[in-house]
Amino acid sequence: MNHLVVTGLHKSFGAVRALDGVDLQVAAGSTTALLGPSGCGKTTLLRIIAGFERPDAGSVVIGGEVVTVGGTSAARWVPPERRAIGYVAQEGALFPHLTIRQNVAFALGRKERRGDARITELMELVSLDLGILGRRPHELSGGQQQRVALARALATRPRLMLLDEPFAALDAGLRSATRDLVAAVLAKEGVTTVLVTHDQEEALSFADQVLVMRNGQVQQAGAPRDIYNGPKNLWTAGFLGDTVQLPGVASGSTVRCALGALQLEKACAAGDVTVMIRPEQIAVMPCDASHPCPRGVVAGLSYRGHDSLMTVKLADDPSLTVTCRALDHPGMPGVGTSVDLQVIGPVSAYSPE
Numbered sequence: 075m076n077h078l079v080v081t082g083l084h085k086s087f088g089a090v091r092a093l094d095g096v097d098l099q100v101a102a103g104s105t106t107a108l109l110g111p112s113g114c115g116k117t118t119l120l121r122i123i124a125g126f127e128r129p130d131a132g133s134v135v136i137g138g139e140v141v142t143v144g145g146t147s148a149a150r151w152v153p154p155e156r157r158a159i160g161y162v163a164q165e166g167a168l169f170p171h172l173t174i175r176q177n178v179a180f181a182l183g184r185k186e187r188r189g190d191a192r193i194t195e196l197m198e199l200v201s202l203d204l205g206i207l208g209r210r211p212h213e214l215s216g217g218q219q220q221r222v223a224l225a226r227a228l229a230t231r232p233r234l235m236l237l238d239e240p241f242a243a244l245d246a247g248l249r250s251a252t253r254d255l256v257a258a259v260l261a262k263e264g265v266t267t268v269l270v271t272h273d274q275e276e277a278l279s280f281a282d283q284v285l286v287m288r289n290g291q292v293q294q295a296g297a298p299r300d301i302y303n304g305p306k307n308l309w310t311a312g313f314l315g316d317t318v319q320l321p322g323v324a325s326g327s328t329v330r331c332a333l334g335a336l337q338l339e340k341a342c343a344a345g346d347v348t349v350m351i352r353p354e355q356i357a358v359m360p361c362d363a364s365h366p367c368p369r370g371v372v373a374g375l376s377y378r379g380h381d382s383l384m385t386v387k388l389a390d391d392p393s394l395t396v397t398c399r400a401l402d403h404p405g406m407p408g409v410g411t412s413v414d415l416q417v418i419g420p421v422s423a424y425s426p427e
């Protein structure tokens with residue numbers, strides 16, 4: 075059952091159309107990431123769900139209760155403090171002059187008390203040592219502060235958790251560790267969650283559903299694997315990750331291009347298309363004359379730490395190059411080496427617009 079249902083949201087700020095007919099459904103207990111480039115309307119959508127902003131048109135329903143109806147005629151409005159929502163912002167927004175215990179007690183609506191069972195339970199939930207309860211926020215690391223912010227937001231058992239880029243200010247290592255812990259806590263508590271992020275990896279790893287937004291509209295919504303492997307258009311494909319794009323001709327469930335006849339993820343209209351392949355789908359192998367397959371010459375290597383992006387110029391058509399993701403090891407083919415190429419798994423194809 076959908077716990078959050080957003081229908082037909084429109085919102086303009088003067089001449090800027092921030093939201094242009096946005097629909098969103100979030101299943102109870104699941105996590106949705108709102109992903110898109112800067113200015114696409116993610117924060118405006120989150121703020122309307124929270125009740126910090128009113129839409130020009132459209133509605134928001136949380137747990138079956140209509141909390142927002144936009145427009146002047148049928149307007150309905152439940153103020154933010156009566157929506158039973160937890161909200162964590164980028165910087166956590168803890169009260170700097172209060173101790174951690176006082177910060178959490180404030181959210182619970184009671185005076186601080188040593189040994190408060192609910193505060194102990196919340197600190198344990200977010201894996202924080204009870205020894206920090208007497209400290210003030212500036213005496214904690216950024217990751218610890220975000221965990222306190224989550225504990226505080228969970229204190230009143232919200233029916234919906236809204237996370238507005240809560241990991242953006244953390245450095246890379248702390249960021250993924252904090253993200254994993256927050257995801258585990260939210261799953262354990264079964265809280266329906268909406269996360270705003272402009273980080274593709276974060277959206278794909280954190281959420282059950284990803285909503286890709288552009289210019290105030292939803293480009294595509296779906297499970298992370300589905301949208302990464304089967305993006306609706308080339309813009310979404312490129313926004314979600316690296317792409318290899320080649321001209322091709324589609325027919326039925328296959329497409330023919332410089333890398334051979336390839337299986338399509340989804341059938342598309344027959345004829346000229348642009349084929350989209352993810353670099354990690356292209357396996358690079360030593361040349362083997364007994365296995366005829368597309369061949370190329372390594373033209374460049376770009377070291378990325380965990381792997382390298384290898385540029386290969388195709389032997390049959392040197393005007394075409396493809397990039398492959400290769401595990402970096404001493405035996406990997408160097409620049410100038412001839413290699414065989416094989417595409418693994420289905421690919422996507424798009425007719426000219």
Ligand SMILES: Nc1ncnc2c1ncn2[C@@H]1O[C@H](COP(=O)(O)OP(=O)(O)OP(=O)(O)O)[C@@H](O)[C@H]1O
Nearest residue numbers: 087090092110111112113114115116117118119272
């Ligand atoms: N209060 C406001 N007044 C005027 N314009 C606004 C206001 N809030 C948002 N906007 C504009 O609406 C558009 C959408 O903004 P929004 O903050 O929702 O985007 P975003 O996707 O969250 O961007 P970012 O990732 O940079 O935070 C932008 O063009 C922004 O400048």
